Amino acid sequence: MEIFTQQVVSGLATGGIYASVALALVMIYQATDVVNFAQGEMAMFATYICWSMLNAGLPYWGAFLATLGFAFIGGVVIERVVIRPVENAPILSIVIVTLGLLVICNSVAGWIWTYVQKPFPSPFPSKPFKVSLGAGETIFGAHDIGQIGITLFVLLCIYLFFRFTPLGLAMRAAAQNPVSSRLCGIRVGWMLALGWGLAAVVGAVAGMMVAPSLTLEPNLMGGVQIYAFAAATLGGFTSPGGAVLGGFIVGVVENLVGTYVSFIGTELKFTVALAMIIVVLLVKPSGLFGSTVVKRV
Amino acid sequence: MSALLEVHGLEAFYGRTKALHGVSFSMAAGGITTILGANGAGKTTTLRAISRMVRTAGTISFEGQPLEARVTEDIVQFGIAHAPEGRGTFVHLTVEENLKVGAWGRRERGGLEADFERVFGYFPVLRERRRQMAGTLSGGEQQMLCVARALMLRPRLLLLDEPSLGLAPLVVREIFRILRTVNQAGVTILLVEQNAALALDLADHVFLLETGRVVLEGPSDVLRRDDAIRRAYLGY
Numbered sequence: 259m260e261i262f263t264q265q266v267v268s269g270l271a272t273g274g275i276y277a278s279v280a281l282a283l284v285m286i287y288q289a290t291d292v293v294n295f296a297q298g299e300m301a302m303f304a305t306y307i308c309w310s311m312l313n314a315g316l317p318y319w320g321a322f323l324a325t326l327g328f329a330f331i332g333g334v335v336i337e338r339v340v341i342r343p344v345e346n347a348p349i350l351s352i353v354i355v356t357l358g359l360l361v362i363c364n365s366v367a368g369w370i371w372t373y374v375q376k377p378f379p380s381p382f383p384s385k386p387f388k389v390s391l392g393a394g395e396t397i398f399g400a401h402d403i404g405q406i407g408i409t410l411f412v413l414l415c416i417y418l419f420f421r422f423t424p425l426g427l428a429m430r431a432a433a434q435n436p437v438s439s440r441l442c443g444i445r446v447g448w449m450l451a452l453g454w455g456l457a458a459v460v461g462a463v464a465g466m467m468v469a470p471s472l473t474l475e476p477n478l479m480g481g482v483q484i485y486a487f488a489a490a491t492l493g494g495f496t497s498p499g500g501a502v503l504g505g506f507i508v509g510v511v512e513n514l515v516g517t518y519v520s521f522i523g524t525e526l527k528f529t530v531a532l533a534m535i536i537v538v539l540l541v542k543p544s545g546l547f548g549s550t551v552v553k554r555v
Numbered sequence: 556m557s558a559l560l561e562v563h564g565l566e567a568f569y570g571r572t573k574a575l576h577g578v579s580f581s582m583a584a585g586g587i588t589t590i591l592g593a594n595g596a597g598k599t600t601t602l603r604a605i606s607r608m609v610r611t612a613g614t615i616s617f618e619g620q621p622l623e624a625r626v627t628e629d630i631v632q633f634g635i636a637h638a639p640e641g642r643g644t645f646v647h648l649t650v651e652e653n654l655k656v657g658a659w660g661r662r663e664r665g666g667l668e669a670d671f672e673r674v675f676g677y678f679p680v681l682r683e684r685r686r687q688m689a690g691t692l693s694g695g696e697q698q699m700l701c702v703a704r705a706l707m708l709r710p711r712l713l714l715l716d717e718p719s720l721g722l723a724p725l726v727v728r729e730i731f732r733i734l735r736t737v738n739q740a741g742v743t744i745l746l747v748e749q750n751a752a753l754a755l756d757l758a759d760h761v762f763l764l765e766t767g768r769v770v771l772e773g774p775s776d777v778l779r780r781d782d783a784i785r786r787a788y789l790g791y
Contacts, residue, residue: 269612289593312666424655424659425646427652427655427656428659429654430644430645430647431648431652431656431659432644434645434647435643435644435645435646437608437643438638438639438643438644438645439644439656440607440608440626440627440628440662441627441630441631441636441637441639442631442656442704442708443628443629443630443631443632443659443660443661443708444628444656444659444660445628446628468605528683
């Protein structure tokens with residue numbers, strides 16, 4: 259029973275990472291109809307920037323916040339410079355551009371910081387929590403708990419921003435109906451760029467939270483991105499809330515399956531994510547909470 | 556009296572196709588003007604040209620200020636609201652959020668609640684639907700929302716594209732009744748309409764567009780008696 263609880267909590271911790279990246283994917287998908295294959299790599303790059311600042315002696319939370327600033331500006335710039343010129347190109351061209359971005363981020367990170375794994379600090383104490391649950395004592399990693407807290411906080415902020423601020427509303431409007439938004443005076447181009455910036459911020463948080471457990475290297479987010487795809491597919495690419503929930507589900511399922519299904523173990527955990535993607539696409543292609551897009555003529 | 560909107564030699568292009576061939580007209584402040592014409596005559600394109608949604612040549616000026624060099628997003632700053640063809644509803648936003656988006660472009664940020672009350676006064680059904688997703692509204696309600704959203708700008712000129720399209724006659728009559736009230740409250744209206752009989756009833760001035768040119772214009776009560784108009788557009 260203790261093992262089960264532990265695995266669920268650690269699943270929720272990694273699930274929060276998947277949820278954040280999945281949310282970033284969905285935010286961009288809803289605004290521009292593009293799946294940003296470089297989302298994870300952008301997050302990895304931001305994490306390296308944080309690492310450099312920490313190495314230069316900045317305190318953790320200072321570097322953390324500064325990284326969010328860099329990520330935001332980076333996201334906005336990428337949208338304006340790289341995505342904007344192909345905005346009206348066929349969807350496949352934009353997909354190729356984001357794939358190119360993935361490769362570029364990855365190689366540039368390798369070029370600047372090398373492919374040697376680097377330890378990345380956690381802001382949380384290393385001493386684990388001991389919690390008495392029923393019969394025995396269950397031990398939780400403090401980083402796991404902190405990670406869940408941080409990701410939930412970020413997700414909440416994003417929700418509140420989109421739900422309750424005028425700018426958030428304008429961004430949702432721009433994503434839904436660009437033509438009508440322009441007629442209402444909304445600068446649609448800037449709204450999309452802001453969306454990329456915000457998505458990059460959410461991704462950067464995920465990168466900095468996952469790096470302590472995986473150690474920092476240019477392929478840090480490769481696996482996370484696959485799980486995030488599984489999460490977004492499961493929850494539905496049209497539903498931000500669904501993608502977040504999907505992230506937590508994928509995290510927990512991945513952990514439990516790895517623990518209890520002996521032939522899968524840690525080696526085949528990836529396959530679980532891919533199997534989930536396939537099953538969802540076969541059974542309910544719009545995802546658990548997604549809506550089927552119907553275009554009326 | 557100087558014109559509110561003055562259009563001169565307006566040409567519009569979709570790619571290489573020319574849709575307007577030198578349209579000229581001017582509108583005084585305060586009235587309701589309608590553009591009549593068959594399908595493809597360029598009625599919607601004329602509105603889209605004013606809102607800078609198509610490439611154009613010629614001049615468009617609003618209260619003496621040129622609009623040609625502006626982008627669509629700027630047009631609201633002049634106090635021009637465009638209720639587009641197909642209603643442009645934000646289907647995944649609530650009715651209230653749709654209205655808030657409509658107020659986005661105006662200078663004065665305050666007084667939202669008073670404006671809600673004003674448009675709910677015109678369209679009481681929207682008050683009942685206030686928290687509902689706009690996509691769940693009926694066609695007529697969405698058309699009302701479209702007009703209401705445009706009014707949230709507190710516009711001086713309202714461009715209306717086919718408000719009767721696809722709606723039941725009763726609903727259309729209701730909407731047109733409200734449009735008259737809106738106009739009496741000081742909003743100048745430029746209306747594009749297929750339903751010539753309705754448009755002639757509402758408008759005080761009429762332009763007849765044929766294949767991208769103004770072929771006839773005048774006060775609506777005069778044009779209503781015009782034989783050509785009667786045969787072609789009123790059908791009696």
